[in-house]
Amino acid sequence: MRYITLLLSLICMALTVNSAQADRRVAFVVGNGAYKNVAPLPNPSVDAKAMAAALRNVGFEVVEGVNLTRDKMTERLLDFGKKAQGADVAVFFYAGHGIAISGTNYLLPIDADIKSEMDVKLGAAINIDLTLDQTMGDAKVKLVFLDACRDNPFAAKIKSNSATRSVNVGSGLAEMKSGEGTLIAFATGPGQTALDGTEGGNSPFTRALLANVTQPGVEIQQAMTKVRAQVNEETNKGQLPWGHTNLIGTVYLNGAPAPAAPGAAAPAQQQVALAPNAEVEVEFWRSIKDSNKAEEFKAYLTNYPNGQFRSLAQSRVASLEQGGNKPDATRNLSAGIDPAVFTEESSQLSEDQIGLDKGQRRDVQRRLNGLGFDTKVTGIFNQDTRNVITRWQAARGYPKSGYLNRLQHRALLSEIIATQPATASSSSDDDEKPAPRKRASGGGGGGGSAPAPRQSGGGGDPAHMGRFMGGVVGGILR
Known part of the structure; x- marks a missing residue:
């Protein structure tokens, strides 16, 4: 009987693996920070690259972009919409400026120059409700993460140009309801503003998402509970993520917990959990390795302080900052030496x-x-x-x-x-003979x-x- 139970457990595990492999997963990941008409945001591009790497590591096909104009965002959204048709899981992640006008939320491309409500309504910004409906409507499970609850940089202009009519220009984003099979998560509550985090690193909300939503065997709603707790603690209760969910089943981004076989040792699961993080790190490094921005390498060091590319990232920071005139920072580059x-x-x-x-x-x-x-x-x-x-x-x-x-x-x-x-x-050197090697004398070393x-x-x-x-x-x- 014991062997029959073990065999059935193995069959269930195999079916679970095959089902997970058959799932079609698509994600839209964009971070806008290099705004042309308002102050830039330092973190969204870093947030987007890290999130794209994490999702790819758990089997998502990612439509990705950073610092996109209105036309480029439209191109990416059209691509995402085609890929997301009939998908088992579709994820929408956005970091950057977002605004709420008369209860409707909009995302801002980097070339947005909004002077009035009419500019928004005629297409200078991207309507979130319409976008989600058009791109993800056919997906079985829809997960939306909006790290866009920052101060509205165009609020004063919109209000001043709408003196003849009442326009409700919100602070942060407005409340949104999720449809069936949908989870929507905001960096903070409706009408509140979220923190950007340390320059060159991840925002508190994105950092918490990266730490929790792709953990092996963790259900997405359990992960979001951990996200809220982490952000609340990191910000000293100054920011509490908010969301709305209408999921009708359990959702795992990195595999459901395997049935426990009789006599199985617990540590085996812990070992499995280590591999995805290493792959995420490599993917993150590949996404920034050719960058000429020191803040992106600093973001790598923030997320992976003991990472396998630590020395190279530190060196790139020193090189890009031209000369390393900060003694405390530069000494860390040679940590562990005499x-x-x-x-x-x-x-x-x-x-x-x-x-x-x-x-x-x-x-x-x-x-x-x-x-x-x-x-x-x-x-x-x-x-x-x-x-x-x-x-x-x-x-x-x-x-x-x-x-x-x-x-x-x-x-x-x-x-x-x-x-x-x-x-x-x-x-x-093939045709050269090496010069005789000298032995070192006792001094000087x-x-x-x-x-x-x-x-x-x-x-x-x-x-x-x-x-x-x-x-x-x-x-x-x-």
Whole structure:
């Protein structure tokens, strides 16, 4: 009997998996912050990219956009509407400015220039009710998340140009009712305004959504209860998300809890829950890796303070902020290394004591390039390379000289960077013989037990090889 029960449990699990895989999931994710006619918002684009990555990780096809004009938003909505026809689950996420006029809510494209109620009614803004009805009406389950309850930036203009008639221009968004199979969640209550959060990070509401709605085995309404509690706590009871739901069944974005098999150990579920977060992190990194905005890398560091791309993100921030003149921030870039690296001076003598051959100098130049400090890879430390080393030292809070010492060299090797494998980037060395390697003397390194210098490929040092392979993985993901 016990074996029959186990077999039935396994069959149910298999059917559940097959059903989940067959579900058609579509999401619309947009964040508008770079407004042309009112003050910009720093967080919506970061919120949207993080949410898109999280939804893709649990099987959604995502129609995504950031900082969209009216025409571009319309294009994305038409695409989403086609894809959402007959979908099992459709998600609508928007972060940015939204306004309420006479009880109707509107989303604002970045080129919105609203001077009167007529501008809104004639299409300068996007009617939320009409949009949801037209794009998601055929979906079986509809989930709507609106992180748009900010102050109306056009309120004064609309009121001043509507002196001859009564126009109700709301603060925040107006209450909305959900139809059958729909959940609507707002960042805060009707008529209230929500917080943007720390610049370059996620808003409190989006951060709570990311932490809860795609957790394995958590039903969406349970997740939203946790979202409300998290935002309420983070804002010291200054913001309480509000929503309306008319769902007629249980909804799981990351799999329903599997039936407990007799004698099954509980820790197995905990291990399963770890994998999606890692994939979300990688997807998030891919979405920002080519960015030239420091705030997007800061957002990665906020969401993944110990993430696998932490060093590279910190380096990109330092590079984009040009020079790292904030000692406390730059020291964190080399966390975990010998503290003496921040005080020990370097010179031509200390660099000679490391004994870098031409291949190792190329490795240094490649690493500096991977960290955003561009220099030519020649194997020769000319004045250009000296200047780049000086900038790297400044960004890390090390004494600036343009020369390396043993501790600084080790610190550079310890940073995970987007480098290329030696076979792909040093083909010009094929006909060169490496210069004889010098042994380090006891001085200049902060300790007489330092290992001999390593070749650019990592030599036989397993720890260095691990760091080097980490850099190669980073290079592939770029």
